[in-house]
Amino acid sequence: MVSGADAFVFEPRTEADVIRVFQVARESGRKVALRGNGRSYGDANIAEEAIVLDICRMNRILEWNPETGVLHAEAGVTIEQLWRTSLGDGWWPPVVSGTMFPTLAGALAMNIHGKNAFHAGTIGEHVTAVRAVLPSGSVLTLTPADDAFYELISSAGLLAAITEVKIQMRAVASGDLRVLPLSIANWDEQFAAFESLADGADYLVSWIDAFASGRSAGRGLVHAAWYQEESGARPHSLREDHQDLPDTLMFGLPKSMMSNFLRPFNRRGGMRLINAAKFRASRTLGNGRPHPDSLVGFSFLLDYVPNWRNAYQPGGFIQYQSFVPKEHARRVFAEQFRLAQEVKQEPFLAVMKRHRPDRFLFSHAVDGYSLALDFKHTAKRHDDLWRLCHRMNDLVLAAGGRFYFAKDSTLRPSDVTQYLGEETIARFRARKAEWDPEGMLTSGLAQRVGLV
Amino acid sequence: MKSRKVIVVGASSGMGRELVRQLAARGDRVAAVARREDKLAELAAEHPQQILPFPHDVTQPESVPELFAEICRQLGGLDVIIYAAGVMPEVGATEYSFEKDRSMIEVNLTGAVAWLNAAADRFQNVGHGTIVGIGSVAGERGRQGQPMYNTTKAALKTYLEALRNRLSKRGIRVTTIKPGPTATEMTAHLKQTGMMGAEDAAERILRVMDSGKEKFLKPSHAIIFAIIRNIPTGVFRRLKL
Numbered sequence: 001m002v003s004g005a006d007a008f009v010f011e012p013r014t015e016a017d018v019i020r021v022f023q024v025a026r027e028s029g030r031k032v033a034l035r036g037n038g039r040s041y042g043d044a045n046i047a048e049e050a051i052v053l054d055i056c057r058m059n060r061i062l063e064w065n066p067e068t069g070v071l072h073a074e075a076g077v078t079i080e081q082l083w084r085t086s087l088g089d090g091w092w093p094p095v096v097s098g099t100m101f102p103t104l105a106g107a108l109a110m111n112i113h114g115k116n117a118f119h120a121g122t123i124g125e126h127v128t129a130v131r132a133v134l135p136s137g138s139v140l141t142l143t144p145a146d147d148a149f150y151e152l153i154s155s156a157g158l159l160a161a162i163t164e165v166k167i168q169m170r171a172v173a174s175g176d177l178r179v180l181p182l183s184i185a186n187w188d189e190q191f192a193a194f195e196s197l198a199d200g201a202d203y204l205v206s207w208i209d210a211f212a213s214g215r216s217a218g219r220g221l222v223h224a225a226w227y228q229e230e231s232g233a234r235p236h237s238l239r240e241d242h243q244d245l246p247d248t249l250m251f252g253l254p255k256s257m258m259s260n261f262l263r264p265f266n267r268r269g270g271m272r273l274i275n276a277a278k279f280r281a282s283r284t285l286g287n288g289r290p291h292p293d294s295l296v297g298f299s300f301l302l303d304y305v306p307n308w309r310n311a312y313q314p315g316g317f318i319q320y321q322s323f324v325p326k327e328h329a330r331r332v333f334a335e336q337f338r339l340a341q342e343v344k345q346e347p348f349l350a351v352m353k354r355h356r357p358d359r360f361l362f363s364h365a366v367d368g369y370s371l372a373l374d375f376k377h378t379a380k381r382h383d384d385l386w387r388l389c390h391r392m393n394d395l396v397l398a399a400g401g402r403f404y405f406a407k408d409s410t411l412r413p414s415d416v417t418q419y420l421g422e423e424t425i426a427r428f429r430a431r432k433a434e435w436d437p438e439g440m441l442t443s444g445l446a447q448r449v450g451l452v
Numbered sequence: 453m454k455s456r457k458v459i460v461v462g463a464s465s466g467m468g469r470e471l472v473r474q475l476a477a478r479g480d481r482v483a484a485v486a487r488r489e490d491k492l493a494e495l496a497a498e499h500p501q502q503i504l505p506f507p508h509d510v511t512q513p514e515s516v517p518e519l520f521a522e523i524c525r526q527l528g529g530l531d532v533i534i535y536a537a538g539v540m541p542e543v544g545a546t547e548y549s550f551e552k553d554r555s556m557i558e559v560n561l562t563g564a565v566a567w568l569n570a571a572a573d574r575f576q577n578v579g580h581g582t583i584v585g586i587g588s589v590a591g592e593r594g595r596q597g598q599p600m601y602n603t604t605k606a607a608l609k610t611y612l613e614a615l616r617n618r619l620s621k622r623g624i625r626v627t628t629i630k631p632g633p634t635a636t637e638m639t640a641h642l643k644q645t646g647m648m649g650a651e652d653a654a655e656r657i658l659r660v661m662d663s664g665k666e667k668f669l670k671p672s673h674a675i676i677f678a679i680i681r682n683i684p685t686g687v688f689r690r691l692k693l
Contacts (some may be wrong), residue, residue: 002578002579002623003579004578004579004580005578006529006530006574006577006578007530008523030525048524048528048529048530048578049524049525049527049529133609135488195558314621314622315623316579316623330612379620379621379622379623379624381623
């Protein structure tokens with residue numbers, strides 16, 4: 001969260017408004033940047049001197065069919081609105097991010113993944129139809145039968161403005177998951193746990209202590225989770241009041257105060273201690289003992305602490321996520337940690353997930369693993385941090401890895417060309433020339449990495 | 453190095469003009485702002501793809517917000533602003549001209565505040581940017597020869613220091629340049645020898661402009677002016693500097 005731009009924000013309420021925004025942009029000689037709820041970590045939803053088309057007010061559920069689980073909504077509907085609409089009827093969004101606040105438009109522009117990415121893939125794989133407005137004002141509807149469907153979804157808002165989505169929700173019999181925490185001693189155990197659990201688990205995620213080194217490098221805590229069966233026509237666990245996150249955390253501390261409480265610890269020494277303490281606690285507290293957790297509680301960890309980003313003020317932070325084929329992941333991730341430790345810029349939070357490839361244009365997915373790293377940003381060490389990220393990029397690229405535009409602040413044009421490949425970029429440019437010949441759609445990200 | 457979007461105010465002569473030339477030559481897009489349209493047109497013709505001329509009189513600060521917004525639109529954003537406009541009319545040893553003093557306040561200080569406030573407001577919202585003010589070693593002490601020039605440069609230095617203290621934590625760099633004696637139109641009447649050329653000064657400014665600090669352009673100046681700053685008032689008065 002270190003990017004910013006000075007721009008004009010328009011908040012359309014209807015598809016006709018969206019078309020009008022493109023007209024206004026054309027008349028005023030400005031470009032257009034598409035924005036959902038601003039949940040991407042970098043500069044993908046902003047652009048200097050552009051018109052920002054913020055889709056959040058197009059937030060009506062148009063149709064919900066509890067028999068088939070297909071939900072039809074305007075694209076400004078958030079993941080929170082999805083589950084609040086469907087869970088009571090026994091349906092859950094097939095793919096969710098770590099926060100419930102992204103819009104469908106943003107989620108599809110980035111083609112988000114969740115902790116079930118290793119078997120559910122990305123959210124685009126569960127969409128049955130998508131409607132979009134081209135900069136010309138034309139409207140089109142695409143389904144998985146169309147090649148363009150796989151280009152629009154994942155194209156980071158650079159081809160058209162998504163206005164409506166039909167998505168197939170996933171049936172669930174219970175609002176709770178069975179969650180198994182497993183304390184992990186090192187990298188070898190991390191990968192062994194993922195490979196052994198991936199066949200049966202519905203969700204898999206691991207927290208890793210990025211400060212640990214030597215024989216403890218890679219230590220952390222894996223959480224595996226399974227959907228539950230529950231008897232009864234409408235189990236209580238499916239109700240919203242069972243799912244809603246608590247207002248207080250440990251010791252009755254109001255959650256709204258947590259970011260202030262965290263701020264004094266939000267430095268290298270404090271975070272080293274917190275990471276070590278979390279690992280020590282994982283060795284005993286609940287280790288290896290399954291327990292129930294609500295779908296919301298397990299899925300949206302980032303929403304437990306409101307405005308947690310404020311703990312990183314005033315400099316902010318960046319998230320860096322790389323995706324590496326399984327045969328190279330252990331070596332690359334261990335080396336990324338070593339590089340960060342070498343320059344004393346360890347990520348304060350590190351999270352690993354398992355993925356599978358998909359056919360979307362700007363796919364980030366691989367048959368392998370991702371490692372998401374939260375780096376504190378300061379003006380003083382800005383250049384050092386970018387240098388570190390570029391060194392980590394080189395490792396990822398050499399291993400045939402990929403990146404994720406929703407979580408990028410540091411990619412260079414050459415990085416993007418290498419990981420996407422010339423053919424993919426040519427395909428993007430051909431579609432861009434067809435749908436957006438004036439080059440109206442842009443973003444800070446697209447300008448930075450040379451896509452526009 | 454990636455191409456940056458830069459505004460240079462006071463671009464028609466001296467260091468401002470050289471800064472525009474050198475920024476454009478290295479690939480930056482530069483909005484050249486100055487009063488004299490003919491000089492601006494000549495400058496823009498040197499790098500038509502890189503230099504956008506904007507006629508403007510810095511003694512008209514009320515027109516700055518609209519022009520600033522238009523320049524940002526045409527540049528497609530803003531990364532750096534350099535305020536290089538300045539005047540130093542010849543002032544006699546016994547002369548107290550309000551008109552001359554007011555012109556220095558308007559050009560050297562009020563104009564700077566109008567432009568740099570606009571940039572500071574934008575930069576604090578977007579979280580990045582570099583603000584550069586061309587100060588002067590003349591702002592170090594109240595010298596007999598140029599009371600108001602010294603005052604405006606001292607005020608500019610303090611203003612920039614305050615901006616730096618406000619904005620540095622947000623990732624914005626505020627740099628004060630103290631060039632020392634430089635051969636420009638403004639200093640032609642001084643008949644001083646051994647002055648640094650404007651081209652040389654601009655080169656040195658570009659090297660340090662992202663430092664976010666107060667910078668002398670020559671290492672020797674840092675030593676000389678540290679001594680001058682610490683000369684007791686009574687002694688300084690008798691030195692006739």
